[in-house]
Amino acid sequence: MKAAIIKEYGDVTQLEITNTNKPVDNNDEVLVENVATSINPIDYKARQGLLQSMFNWQFPVILGWDVAGKIVAIGDQVTDFNIGDEVFARPDIDPLGLNGSYAEYTAVKADKLALKPSNINFEQAAAVPLAGLTALQMLRQLNLQAGQKILIQGGAGGVGIFAIQLAKQMGAFVATTASANNSEFVESLGADLVIDYHRNNIDEVLSNYDAVLDTVGDIERGVSILRSGGHFVTISSSLTDDQKAISDKHVMAGWLQPNGEDLALLANEIESNHLKVVLDSTYPFTTDGIQSAQKRIETHHARGKVVVKIKDKA
Template sequence: MRAITYSRFGSADVLELTEQPDPHIGPDTLVVRVRAASVNPVDWKIREGRLRGLIDTQFPAIPGWDVAGVVEQVGLDTTEFQVGDEVYGYVRKDTVQGGTFAELVAAPVRTLARKPSSLSFEEAAAVPLAGLTAYEAIRRAGVKDGQTVLVHAAAGGVGAFGVQIAKALGARVIGTASEANHEFLRGLGAEPVTYGDGLADRVRAVAPDGVDVVLDFVGGGVVAAGAEILADGGTIASIADPTARTEHGGHYVWVRPSVAGLDALTALFDAGKLSVELAQVFDLADAADAHRASETGHTRGKVVVRV
């Protein structure tokens, strides 16, 4: 099969299109013919070697954890699916080696759900890691109807899902973003504020009583700033700063694969309550350019690779 691989840590230049053996299928796995995958910041951080000691990488490594595709082969104990089913998932494994930037991927059944019928394969591939991250942060923070929620990096891949999920739960949402993305956030149902110095004052101007929940999807010290504008009894959830838990009594989220979470997202998509923004779509052979686009940190929505 064709696959994107790298045999050493480094810049996007280490990525190359190669021929690799078809993946092995185990009793509780499925082989999925990949139609699309997406880039997440963790992919290029792993590729650069930043996460050595936390995540094991075996060379040659095929990157990618997000997938949307069609079941090609079923394991002995995967009665949940049949050949031909359209699926999507967050195919995180203990070792980075057999990822989703390939024509075929072996995916543990615990990582896959049925693809939303309302989404294309490219759109569905953009969802799993980012969507589950937003969903889990919101679930742990206990967001509910009538609350005011502040979403940091609200126009990004995770943030845009966070805005919409919180809105679907009945929350009022304030989102931080550059002014260029304010109209986009209004379209998602959020009240935009510009990030940077003076943010707390700008949030207080629209929410004088403070906010009930702060969702940090960016890091860089916003947890401490968010603590200043929390209403009594409010909470913080962060995917980037462990001090949300250790110093502020909130939640630090490292998302896990979750069929239940994917099914909840699918229900929101198919009910018209959730949409996905694609920043750019690249062909598999151009995966290095897809990584470079994600590395800029200025994309709105998700970068996707079509296989």
């Protein structure tokens, strides 16, 4: 199959399309023929070698953790899905580094899959799993309740676009940070208050907040705007011992857990038109395309999700 591999850690020029073996699906897995995948910041961090302490991958490595495509083979123990189903998933991260989604095929554990919403195409579907699950699960960790005030950092980014919409549905007042050129965009997703972070720090504008979803590592200021008993979660940084020791506020670092049930919940929200998927850009599945897609994410200014189209159709 065609896959984008890296042969060593480094810059985007390490990424190249080549021919490699198709993954084999185990008993509890399905094999998905991918139509699209998406790029997340973890992809370039992995490419740069920043995940080496977590994963002892052997080269060549296939990156990518957003699958959207059609099931072409199915393991013996899989009962909830059939060959031909159109699905999407955030697969588990393969300990060998061989089963990423920058490829024509990815093996996915059935409990990580959900049926693709029928009202969006595969490129839009590929934009949802990793970022959408993160937004949903972090809002849960924040114990967000109707009527509460939340700050979502980086509202125009991959996680931010889903978090704003989900927090509004939960009945919260949503403040977000964005560059001035994204102000109207994040308002269109439901943001009640937009802070241009180039002009103001959040602690100059906000106080007494119930919750903060930190996507940018602005931990001290994020915690400082919380009321006593408020909840803070960062997804982009680890906490210092002092930050972990804060006792009058709930301060956490969060990691998404791939989960088909949560993904089905997001699919339902999309199908009932309560959740929009916003694409920043779509790239072809070529060496230049995959390199350009990662470069776009590395600008830190994508508006919505960056997607790679692997096939024309399922």
